[in-house]
Amino acid sequence: MVEATNNVDAGTSDAPSVHDGHHLTALARALEPTRKLDDTPKEVYDDRIESLRAVGKQFDECLTKGTRSERVKKVEDIYLYMYEQEGEKGFSERKESLRKTPLYLLLHADRYDPPKTQPSGAEVNQATDVALGKFEMNDIKTRKKKLLDHPVMRVVITLKWRAFGLRMYCEQRLMFWLLLVTMTTSVSIGLGVLPEPTYDDLFIGWLTACSLLLIGVVATRFLTWKNKKPWACTLAVVLAGVGGGLQYVYEPLQERLSWTSFGRLNNILLSLCAIYFCVFEIRELAADIDDPDSVKATKRRSNGQTSISSNQSATGTHGSNTSLNPSTGSTRGRELEENHTSSCMEALESSWTWALEHSRVLGRMLHHYCIHAPIHGIKCAIDLLRGKSTSPYLESYWNRIQFPTFFAVFVCAVCELTVPLTDDMRTFASIPALFLLWVMCVQNLEVFSNISYLLPMMRRMLTDVCGYTCAYYLLFKSQGNDPVFAPYATVPQCFVTTYLVTFAQINLEPFKALTSPVQYILGYLLLLTHATISIVMLLNVLIAMMNKTMGNYLEEAKHEARVTFAECVLRMEKTKTFGTTKDDLKAVIIKGDVPTDTVNEKIETLLERMCRFRNAGHVTGSNLEFLHARVGDVFNQARYVDFFDVV
Known part of the structure; x- marks a missing residue:
């Protein structure tokens, strides 16, 4: 395979131009699961396998066809796919764009529209599952996840991690540690730890840990991939100063804060942390489901734009007719006064329209997140228990325990604030929830390839x-x-x-x-x-582990680790708490600090590294087989010589 950093410009005549978007159109057509009205399950399976082969060929063309700049531009287009320059306009548009990205389509199971809901002669995409067998579905899922090992997708995942994954990971891990500290403190206080001998140590530990973690959470708003080292050094200096200053102020705080007030303050902070993670899980679930009547909403938006444009033209015509009507007989001053009054009325009407439209958007968003998404999650959980296909959210083992655990923590914190729990209730509710939180600490290791x-x-x-x-x-x-x-x-x-x-x-x-x-x-x-x-x-x-027989097993485990890292990046993309524009994504690939620079040497370096890694793996496997065969030949030859020497 030709490496991505090859400077040879041969083969440009037969390579398609990267500026016409042909490769993105072909890639999107191959990635998205579609079927026709009269397709049988076997035809759907065969078409899907062929389309996934086409995806692999498209990825290979990003490494072999065209000049170096064209190949890099193809990878950059895949990386920036479905991101608009002006940013994300709303949660509906954001979800629709997210579900069309290659990373989302490769990680989640295929879902098709039933034939009865499809328009005549059209090919439509995700809704419900087509009747495929277990073997066919697992085979398609395996082939899709194998494509994540391709150097192009590994570069895309790495760049997304640098663009927003690292920042979201740091924010969520710090918030999780804050949740863990407050939950441990709440259980310790609730289990009857006496304030006299333990209050001093518990309070100073709680105050120091929570203060440093909250400062770290706020500091993540300023974290980017380029400034991560200065950010870490600055944060370390600030945390050291705050930690040292707390040693001098905690005694006056302890005198003013009673044991009961300390417990209430801790439970309030615990409740806020639990709400943060519950919202986080609901947002991740909501990113995988369609809005109610999404097709009708799309039609209403298109019709609304048409009516708005027609109303604007009608308003303009009406205004021009009013201003140009010579039969009014009014003076110049009265005309100016009427125009001023008309403009004020138009401003008030536009303000009212803007407020009404945004209130509708907010209401639809609250209905989607607070009512539609939880009900959909309950239905998907029931389908999971019945062995049926479920939401992409529940495909992850961690997601199946995270939301119930966070919700149980929130209930325990609210109960401690209102009606303190009994010892038996804490034993069966708070302690198991705390145990599950400590188990979920293992999830922090997903981003480290060595573990x-x-x-x-x-x-x-x-x-x-x-x-x-x-x-x-x-x-x-x-x-x-x-x-x-x-x-x-x-x-x-x-x-x-x-x-x-x-x-x-x-x-x-x-x-x-x-x-x-x-x-x-x-x-x-x-x-x-x-x-x-x-x-x-x-x-x-x-x-x-040091023998050749474990090579395939470890390679499969590393493949699962790469898939887990891709799922982690996609989870960050679903739930990120900040907007991401195309310029933000380009900031991690441009050369130097000049925003207008288009020489994406970072993509070239990453492609070269990924290709070298994959080629090294293939070469190592072939070398081992070759050495094994050579050792066998030498052993047989030596035994053959010894046999004739004895004879």
Whole structure:
């Protein structure tokens, strides 16, 4: 494959011009899932596979066809696709643009309109699923995610991370740590920690952590990819100064703030953090669903523009007729007064129209986020439990637990402010929510390539542990209150005992105490399979990590890590709290600090790096096969020579 930084200009005659948008049109046509009225599931599947091959060819052309500047321009067009120069006009337009980007279409499952809702002879896009088999849907999903490993898409994802992903990641992580600190403090206060011996240490720790985190959240509004190093140094200096100053002011604050007031203030801050993340999750969910009557709204907007233009022309004609009517017989001063009055009335009418239009937009947005999106989320959760296709939001394992956890934290904080929870309610509500928050800290590692490929392994192991926990609990639940079965008496105890099997801590006494032959055989069968999966296979993984046999497995894990990073970037794009224009996206690819510079050397450098990485992977695999064959030949030759020497 020709690298992206090749300076050879050969092949320009047969390459299409990058300025006519032909490659973007072809790429959009291949990416978007479409079907005709009379297509069968097999035809839909075959057409989709062919279209995904066309997408791969389009990406390859960005590396091979045309001059270097044309290839870079193609990648830049894909990166800036669906971003307008004047910015985003509204939440509806923003969602429609987002759902047409290559990153969104490659990460989420295909959804098609049913034939009965399609206009005659037209091809329409996302709405509901077509009747495809499980194998076909998984195959299409796998092929789409494999395209994310292409150097072009990796460059696009990297540039989006630099444009807005880093800023949103820092903001959300700091807010999450603030939520974690306040939730831990709320649970500690609620569980009856006495104020006399612990108030001093708890208050100074809470005050320092919350102050620094809030300053960091505000500072993320000034973070960009280009100024990240000066930003980090400045923030470190400011945080050091604030942390040192708090040591001198916390005693007067502690004297004025009672233990009860401190708990209320912490719960208020906890409630605000929980609301922030609930809104964050609702916005991510709302980005994946259509507005109610979106087609009708589009028609109304187009008709409204036509009527506005006609009204403007009519108003202009009417005004001209009024001003040019010679039969009025009024003086020049009266004409000026009438024109002034007319202009004032027009200004008031335009102001009223503007306020009315914006109030309608705000009402539609609140209805969409507060009513339509939650109801849609509940329906999608029910479909998920029934095994049906669901919203792209619920395709992520993290999203399935995040919103319930954040909502439970908000409920606990509000209850602590109004009616304090009892110890039993805190045990069954606050502590599990706090545990899930600590578990979700693992999500912070998704953006680190050296660690993120281990997360899928951890998720699979945790799934196995949960499955065996349920099996052990049901097996030993019917054995009574014998102390021998105490490690499996409750679900939490059963989970801990099952998890410790991973570290070869196996207690055989409960299995020996089983009296029924069926239960005895079933118990040992579960134990043997569990120990085999947890110990033998994990040891083999550790041993084989330096062996060739684990090469494909680790490569697949790294591919999943790259997909996870792409999902993280898309999540930031769905929920970013600031507008992004084409100029903002161009700021991370231009050379130097000149906004008008169009030499995008950063794209060339990234393409070269990604191509070198992919070619190195292919070369390494072929070299290993070649060395393996050569070692085998040498071994056979040596054995053959020794055999004849003995003879």
